[in-house]
Amino acid sequence: MVRKANKGLSKLVAIAGMVSLLIIGLVVGYYINAITQQKSNTNYPQEFGEDIAWRTSSITLSGSTTVLPIANACAVAFMNKHPGITITVQGGGSGVGYSNVIDGVVDLGMASREPKTSEIDGAKSKGVDLWLHPIALDAVCVVVHPSVANSSYPLSLTLQEVGKIFAGIYKYWDEVKPGLPHKEIVVVVREPGSGTRGTFEEYTMHPWKYNVTARASVQPSNPAVKNKVETTPYSIGYIGFSFISEKMHVVALAKEAGKPHVYPTVNSIAKGEYPISRYMYLVTNGQPKSGSLADRFIDFVRSKEGQQIVEANGFLKLPYVYPTS
Amino acid sequence: MSHNKCASPNFLKSFDKPVEKLMFLCALSSIVFLFLMLLFITREGMQALFTFGADFIIGPVWETNSNLYGALPLIYGSLMVVAVALAVAVPIGVATAMFVEEVLPFSIRDLVKSLIELLASIPSIIYGFIGVLFLAPQIASLFGLSSGTVALTASLVLAIMTIPTIVSVSGETIAAVPKEYKEAALALGATKWQTLKNVVVPTAKSGILASVMLGFGRAIGETVAVLMVAGNVAVIPTPPWNILSPVYTLTAAIAMQMGEAAVGTLEYSALFGLGLILFIITLVVNSLADIIAKKGIKGEKGL
Amino acid sequence: MMRSRSWEKVFFTILGAPAAICLTVFFWITSVLLTGIGTIRLNLLTTSALQGGLFEMIVGTAYLLLGAAGVAGPVGVFAAIHLTEYARHGRLIRVIDQAINNLAGMPSILIGLFGYAFFCRQLGLGISLASGWLTLALMMLPIVIRGTEEAIKMVPYNFKEAALALGASKWETVKSVTVPSAAPGIITSILLGMARVAGETAAILFTSCVLVTRGLPKSPFEPVMALAFNLFVKIVALGESPDKVFGIALILFLLVISFASVGIALRIYYRRKQPWLR
Numbered sequence: 001m002v003r004k005a006n007k008g009l010s011k012l013v014a015i016a017g018m019v020s021l022l023i024i025g026l027v028v029g030y031y032i033n034a035i036t037q038q039k040s041n042t043n044y045p046q047e048f049g050e051d052i053a054w055r056t057s058s059i060t061l062s063g064s065t066t067v068l069p070i071a072n073a074c075a076v077a078f079m080n081k082h083p084g085i086t087i088t089v090q091g092g093g094s095g096v097g098y099s100n101v102i103d104g105v106v107d108l109g110m111a112s113r114e115p116k117t118s119e120i121d122g123a124k125s126k127g128v129d130l131w132l133h134p135i136a137l138d139a140v141c142v143v144v145h146p147s148v149a150n151s152s153y154p155l156s157l158t159l160q161e162v163g164k165i166f167a168g169i170y171k172y173w174d175e176v177k178p179g180l181p182h183k184e185i186v187v188v189v190r191e192p193g194s195g196t197r198g199t200f201e202e203y204t205m206h207p208w209k210y211n212v213t214a215r216a217s218v219q220p221s222n223p224a225v226k227n228k229v230e231t232t233p234y235s236i237g238y239i240g241f242s243f244i245s246e247k248m249h250v251v252a253l254a255k256e257a258g259k260p261h262v263y264p265t266v267n268s269i270a271k272g273e274y275p276i277s278r279y280m281y282l283v284t285n286g287q288p289k290s291g292s293l294a295d296r297f298i299d300f301v302r303s304k305e306g307q308q309i310v311e312a313n314g315f316l317k318l319p320y321v322y323p324t325s
Numbered sequence: 326m327s328h329n330k331c332a333s334p335n336f337l338k339s340f341d342k343p344v345e346k347l348m349f350l351c352a353l354s355s356i357v358f359l360f361l362m363l364l365f366i367t368r369e370g371m372q373a374l375f376t377f378g379a380d381f382i383i384g385p386v387w388e389t390n391s392n393l394y395g396a397l398p399l400i401y402g403s404l405m406v407v408a409v410a411l412a413v414a415v416p417i418g419v420a421t422a423m424f425v426e427e428v429l430p431f432s433i434r435d436l437v438k439s440l441i442e443l444l445a446s447i448p449s450i451i452y453g454f455i456g457v458l459f460l461a462p463q464i465a466s467l468f469g470l471s472s473g474t475v476a477l478t479a480s481l482v483l484a485i486m487t488i489p490t491i492v493s494v495s496g497e498t499i500a501a502v503p504k505e506y507k508e509a510a511l512a513l514g515a516t517k518w519q520t521l522k523n524v525v526v527p528t529a530k531s532g533i534l535a536s537v538m539l540g541f542g543r544a545i546g547e548t549v550a551v552l553m554v555a556g557n558v559a560v561i562p563t564p565p566w567n568i569l570s571p572v573y574t575l576t577a578a579i580a581m582q583m584g585e586a587a588v589g590t591l592e593y594s595a596l597f598g599l600g601l602i603l604f605i606i607t608l609v610v611n612s613l614a615d616i617i618a619k620k621g622i623k624g625e626k627g628l
Numbered sequence: 629m630m631r632s633r634s635w636e637k638v639f640f641t642i643l644g645a646p647a648a649i650c651l652t653v654f655f656w657i658t659s660v661l662l663t664g665i666g667t668i669r670l671n672l673l674t675t676s677a678l679q680g681g682l683f684e685m686i687v688g689t690a691y692l693l694l695g696a697a698g699v700a701g702p703v704g705v706f707a708a709i710h711l712t713e714y715a716r717h718g719r720l721i722r723v724i725d726q727a728i729n730n731l732a733g734m735p736s737i738l739i740g741l742f743g744y745a746f747f748c749r750q751l752g753l754g755i756s757l758a759s760g761w762l763t764l765a766l767m768m769l770p771i772v773i774r775g776t777e778e779a780i781k782m783v784p785y786n787f788k789e790a791a792l793a794l795g796a797s798k799w800e801t802v803k804s805v806t807v808p809s810a811a812p813g814i815i816t817s818i819l820l821g822m823a824r825v826a827g828e829t830a831a832i833l834f835t836s837c838v839l840v841t842r843g844l845p846k847s848p849f850e851p852v853m854a855l856a857f858n859l860f861v862k863i864v865a866l867g868e869s870p871d872k873v874f875g876i877a878l879i880l881f882l883l884v885i886s887f888a889s890v891g892i893a894l895r896i897y898y899r900r901k902q903p904w905l906r
Contacts, residue, residue: 065865088841093585348710356727365745417646424643439892444654446888448827518636546735548830600741611733
């Protein structure tokens with residue numbers, strides 16, 4: 001009896017195996033078909049007598065994960081525009097970006113900070129001249145729910161006060177400033193590893209060795225933080241500049257007590273007056289040869305189209321305009 | 326072996342030799358690569374080990390910003406997550422193995438075993454994905470936490486990932502218990518449950534223990550899923566048994582920071598140092614499992 | 629006696645609960661992922677990554693898998709033949725056995741770390757398809773060796789004896805009797821090995837993958853895009869919301885599960901087909 005049942009089952013199993021093999025075969029066939037179709041699509045019209053060497057070349061980028069979304073989106077857009085070229089984007093970190101450019105492993109590095117002295121020395125000893133090309137600005141804005149402050153009762157804080165709030169040292173709003181409501185502060189943060197969180201903590205937490213309070217609500221993206229702060233009374237959070245909305249109050253920040261409090265505006269960020277802001281860079285060894293692919297890609301990121309991508313990813317476009325490519 | 330050298334014409338034998346050598350080299354490859362792994366991970370990790378000495382293992386501060394690398398919080402994080410995971414996975418895994426091998430009718434046994442094996446083949450990134458998307462919010466609302474990415478979540482995900490290992494290895498040893506033992510017990514009037522409790526489990530004891538060791542090895546080496554749900558804070562929780570606080574594990578630190586670390590820096594070397602710690606832990610655990618399993622087989626023969 | 633019998637029933641029912649938990653978890657994960665099937669379109673599979681599709685990642689994953697199988701398959705099968713047919717039981721074989729077990733238990737992140745230090749940097753392969761093949765092959769090797777050993781041991785002894793008695797040499801016997809009889813088992817073990825590495829992220833994290841590039845690698849020394857890697861980077865580094873990456877997760881899941889279920893089904897089938905074992 002038992003053996004009979006087994007026979008039936010094993011037959012069933014065999015049939016299932018065959019069917020799945022068949023499906024795999026079909027899928028593979030479909031793909032081979034698709035590959036051949038794709039190949040025939042790569043014929044692009046030759047443009048006039050211009051130097052076309054760059055049109056078939058390729059470059060590699062590596063470095064900061066903060067710049068990664070911009071580089072990724074720009075690389076995709078650029079490749080769609082120019083069918084012959086290849087741009088490869090790897091991750092890493094700012095340190096990897098610099099060291100790879102110094103070692104000549106990649107054509108373009110991505111960095112969200114200026115090089116450290118050790119990196120400049122390393123570059124000099126290898127005869128490498130690091131060129132930084134700003135491509136975007138990153139400003140992190142501290143926002144609160146309107147129940148805490150609004151345009152008639154604005155809130156301004158120093159970086160250390162912000163740090164104390166996010167570290168949980170201040171538990172109630174009236175501990176921060178007398179006159180604020182005696183309500184528990186709801187802290188909203190991004191997930192560890194987020195570039196926005198990295199920038200924010202670099203300015204408000206790291207200088208005083210604070211750690212984010214365990215009571216903080218962790219949100220996975222800028223829109224999620226925006227939504228949470230908009231809907232949660234007595235909450236405070238931080239978001240990229242382009243995500244600010246009318247339903248929240250933006251906090252003016254001062255570097256330290258006694259310094260002027262600055263609201264994040266396009267102007268104050270570009271001038272570097274707003275304290276939590278930094279440039280995003282593409283890094284090259286020396287000035288890229290005019291007309292080379294690296295040069296054109298940098299131009300593209302700085303063009304109107306590239307800067308739109310920058311803004312779509314929650315960064316700030318550059319304050320000055322570059323000619324479109 | 327009895328059938329090792331057999332008579333065959335000499336002119337054919339000449340062709341045997343090079344192939345035999347090639348096969349021998351292939352067989353050696355696993356030793357060679359294991360040795361190379363140890364060699365290269367040690368070589369790259371030397372700088373950190375020399376810089377920090379014993380502090381590399383017992384130092385309580387792991388801070389990239391200030392170039393301080395003490396792996397204690399990471400080792401503690403790894404061990405804590407795995408301990409809780411095993412506390413969940415071992416009872417469930419062993420009970421499942423007993424149920425599948427001893428209770429389930431033969432006809433559906435393979436089906437259930439296959440499904441459990443499929444559970445093992447789900448990629449860890451998928452476990453992490455589901456953990457972040459569904460388990461973490463559940464844990465957060467259940468315990469009133471602001472964020473669900475804590476040690477407990479990581480432990481639960483790990484438990485699910487470890488159960489198949491425990492089921493398959495301990496199931497194998499339970500299945501290997503000689504039929505005569507069970508029949509003898511049943512003939513003496515023992516019930517099925519008594520047979521299971523007094524004959525099967527004691528005989529398969531060492532195999533079950535080995536399965537737990539293997540589960541430990543699998544859990545402590547798990548990377549991506551843990552990284553996504555453990556919260557990644559390099560601090561020993563207060564109090565130390567607080568499983569509702571975020572932890573950073575050895576594997577998560579390597580995966581998260583390796584991309585950021587420029588080759589040749591102290592951070593790069595420290596990450597290989599973590600690799601070395603992990604290598605030694607897994608080597609010891611796996612070898613112990615091997616020894617326990619082999620001892621079990623020998624003990625059985627002597628019975 | 630009756631009392632203990634009814635107790636027994638209760639006990640066994642309780643014992644069944646954990647097994648039910650395991651199965652529930654499996655079906656839960658499957659159903660969770662399948663609910664996402666509505667969010668993806670079929671043309672996602674065939675459109676290029678540059679147009680927001682997954683084409684290069686799927687084919688890139690296939691490249692990685694086939695290459696790794698191409699390395700681990702022959703090496704693993706040869707090693708297994710040596711271990712079962714040629715080696716004499718001795719200290720060396722015990723050490724090799726131990727090494728295979730240890731390699732099987734090595735965390736994939738360590739294999740990735742080693743792959744980066746050895747294949748990428750020491751051998752100078754860089755971040756490339758070839759580094760990925762070798763690293764993944766290292767993970768497949770123990771599975772292929774163990775599976776092949778099992779398959780070879782299943783070949784009845786009298787098959788080989790007959791061949792040897794006819795005057796065939798050892799190698800000829802292996803080549804024309806042992807391996808063909810064990811072939812289904814060998815193929816199954818390679819399939820199971822592929823299932824093990826198809827969803828692997830940690831091992832290819834530093835060794836062979838990039839976030840975006842054009843098309844597929846034209847040589848083994850170029851980097852590749854892969855499903856698992858992209859899923860990881862998009863969630864962990866880029867912080868994209870889960871609904872945007874649901875398609876990748878689902879396809880990766882289906883890919884791995886189909887490999888694994890075909891492998892497991894074949895293994896059960898061939899184990900049962902060999903009646904001399906029972």
